[in-house]
Amino acid sequence: MHVLSQTGEAVAAPEERVTTGETTKLGRAIVVTSGKGGVGKTTTTANLGTALAQRGARVALIDADVGLRNLDIVLGLENRVQHHLLDVLEETATIDDALVPDKHSEGLFLLAAAQAREKDEVDTEKMRALVASLRERFDYVIIDSPAGIEKGFKNAVAGAQEAIVVCTPEVSSVRDVDRVVGLLGNRFRPQLVINRVRPQLVKKGTMLSVEDVDAFLRLPLLGVIADEPQIIVTTNRGEPLALQRDGKTAAAYHAIAARVAGEDVPPPQVELPKPTLFQRLFRGGRA
Amino acid sequence: MIEFLRRFFAGTQLSANAAKERLRLVLMTDHLALGPEIVEAMKRDLVDVISRHVEVDRERIEVTFEQQDRSLALLANVPILSVHRPEPREPAKSPPQRPRRKRRSRRKSTAAVPATEPAAAT
Numbered sequence: 517m518h519v520l521s522q523t524g525e526a527v528a529a530p531e532e533r534v535t536t537g538e539t540t541k542l543g544r545a546i547v548v549t550s551g552k553g554g555v556g557k558t559t560t561t562a563n564l565g566t567a568l569a570q571r572g573a574r575v576a577l578i579d580a581d582v583g584l585r586n587l588d589i590v591l592g593l594e595n596r597v598q599h600h601l602l603d604v605l606e607e608t609a610t611i612d613d614a615l616v617p618d619k620h621s622e623g624l625f626l627l628a629a630a631q632a633r634e635k636d637e638v639d640t641e642k643m644r645a646l647v648a649s650l651r652e653r654f655d656y657v658i659i660d661s662p663a664g665i666e667k668g669f670k671n672a673v674a675g676a677q678e679a680i681v682v683c684t685p686e687v688s689s690v691r692d693v694d695r696v697v698g699l700l701g702n703r704f705r706p707q708l709v710i711n712r713v714r715p716q717l718v719k720k721g722t723m724l725s726v727e728d729v730d731a732f733l734r735l736p737l738l739g740v741i742a743d744e745p746q747i748i749v750t751t752n753r754g755e756p757l758a759l760q761r762d763g764k765t766a767a768a769y770h771a772i773a774a775r776v777a778g779e780d781v782p783p784p785q786v787e788l789p790k791p792t793l794f795q796r797l798f799r800g801g802r803a
Numbered sequence: 804m805i806e807f808l809r810r811f812f813a814g815t816q817l818s819a820n821a822a823k824e825r826l827r828l829v830l831m832t833d834h835l836a837l838g839p840e841i842v843e844a845m846k847r848d849l850v851d852v853i854s855r856h857v858e859v860d861r862e863r864i865e866v867t868f869e870q871q872d873r874s875l876a877l878l879a880n881v882p883i884l885s886v887h888r889p890e891p892r893e894p895a896k897s898p899p900q901r902p903r904r905k906r907r908s909r910r911k912s913t914a915a916v917p918a919t920e921p922a923a924a925t
Contacts, residue, residue, distance in 0.1 A: 687826045694830055721819045728823055732830060 543574075545647050545657040546776070547676035547704070551692030553663030555684045556711040559747060561660040562590040563758040564680070567773030569624035570758065573655040576615065578647070579629035580672035581662035582638055588628045592619055592754020602630040605642045611649070620759050625654075635668035647675025656776075665699055679704035680738060680776075684712045685724035690732055697735065708735040709772065712743040715786050726786070739772035740784040741765060831868055842866065849879060858884040 548561045558581075565577045579587035582601065588594045596616045599609035604627065611627075618624035627650075630637075650657045661672035673679070679700050683693040697706050710726055717723035726740050741747075744765045750757040758769040764787065774781045835842075846866045853859055860882040867878050 687822050687829065690826055691829055691833065695833065718819070721817070724819055724822050724826075728819070732826055 540652070541655075543651040543654045543656055544678060545651055545659065545676045546678045546680055547659045547661050547673050548680045548682060549661035549669060549672065549696055549700075550663065550682040550689070551665060551696040552689045555682050555689050556709075556741070557663075557682050558586045558590050558660055559751065559756075560680070560682050560709055560711065560741075561658055562587060562756045563769040564773055564776065565624055565656075565658050566591075566618075566621050566756040566758040567769045568656055568658075568776065569618065569621035570770070571773060571777060572623070573777070574623045574653070575656045575658065576625045576627060576650050576654040578627045578650075578657065578659045578672075580638075580643075580659050580668065582629045582633055582635045582668065583631065584662065585629040585631040587660050588616070588626060589754060590751055591626055591756065593626055593628075594754070597626075597628040600628045600630040601646075602633050602637060605639060605646060611646070620755065635662065635666070635671065638667070638671045640667075640671050640674050643671045644674040651675075665696060669696075669699075673700065673704075676704065679706040680709055681706050681735065682709045682711050683729060683733070685710065685718070685726075685729055687724075690724070690729055693733060697733070706735055707738040708733060709739045709741065710737070711741045713740055713786050714743045726784075737784055738775055739768055740786050741768050742786045835868055845877075846879075850881065853881055857886050860884050 548557050548564070550557050558579075561577055565575045569575045577587060577591075578601065579585055580601070581587075585597075585600070588597050593616050596619075598616075599614035601614070603609035604611050604614045614627055615625040616628065618626065647657055647659065657675070659672050659676055662668035681693050681696060681700075683689050693708070700706055708730075710729055713726060714723055718725045726737075730737060742765055744757075746763065746765060747757055750759075756769075757763070757766050758773070760766040768784065768786075771781050771784060846864065849866070850859060850861060850864055863882045865880040867880075869876050869878055
């Protein structure tokens with residue numbers, strides 16, 4: 517169930533709105549996680565954040581992958597990071613000093629991870645408090661979790677109320693997501709993004725289909741992202757694909773953002789491009 | 804060439820199915836997280852309880868696990884040999900530590916002469 521706030525934006529958790537003199541609305545803290553590494557958590561976080569900001573929302577992205585900072589690269593903000601998550605948690609920098617405004621999207625901010633530190637150095641309770649304070653200032657706080665299910669994951673999850681799990685159509689990834697969802701429990705209402713789907717392989721029977729993955733995980737399906745060369749290009753440039761207004765994959769990210777915002781958009785699917793006969797033979801022989 | 808492609812496709816069609824089957828088994832064991840000896844003990848206890856009411860074929864019992872939505876279901880296939888007539892429960896009469904086989908034979912005899920047993924039990 518969703519309700520509409522005064523700004524016209526859908527809020528999924530009305531019970532979390534608080535009244536402090538005048539009515540204020542706490543933002544939603546969403547952790548993006550997967551268990552397995554390399555499935556596209558950071559790309560998903562960057563694009564979801566961008567797409568939400570393009571819709572006019574105020575969004576803070578937290579890179580919780582302490583020691584392996586990446587989100588700044590994907591957003592193209594690596595040269596602007598002065599302070600990081602641990603500076604804020606250890607109070608050597610203020611949150612305002614550490615939040616880097618995005619180059620491309622107004623209302624989007626990044627809190628980078630510390631590169632030369634370790635995940636164990638993060639205090640879980642301080643992390644929880646930080647996310648809580650950011651929820652007072654932003655509509656969305658999106659936390660990019662590190663791979664794994666250890667301390668780094670637990671810190672990333674600490675302040676969140678909701679979870680997005682990212683999965684690729686592979687046995688190992690599905691298994692890890694299943695495990696992570698078990699660890700998260702129902703409290704986070706995990707929703708699924710299936711990433712790196714290759715429709716042609718699915719059609720041939722070489723890759724698990726969206727339906728297959730769905731049948732195993734039984735999670736609300738938030739989005740399906742095709743494995744597209746364009747994502748590599750945009751990551752190389754540090755310009756998230758969701759900045760583009762056209763293109764199927766950009767549209768898929770915007771649909772995810774709309775769904776996160778509570779809009780009732782059609783169920784996600786990937787379309788199979790119609791290849792020429794030559795392409796089909798060529799790909800078939802090479803795959 | 805065409806033949807090669809056809810064979811190639813026939814081969815690859817299996818790989819998504821292979822993935823599905825492997826995933827099914829791997830998730831099942833992940834969810835179960837129980838050793839085979841626990842499953843065996845569970846099966847035995849389950850059958851003991853059912854045997855209080857009906858006579859079952861212990862040799863042909865199948866216990867399997869199946870994923871249903873987000874949870875794992877235990878499915879027991881228990882062939883029933885004969886249905887005991889309703890008789891008053893006899894909690895004190897069957898101490899759990901008594902050997903299974905012995906209890907079963909005793910049960911058969913109570914089914915044959917239902918009138919004497921309840922009187923003795925109460």
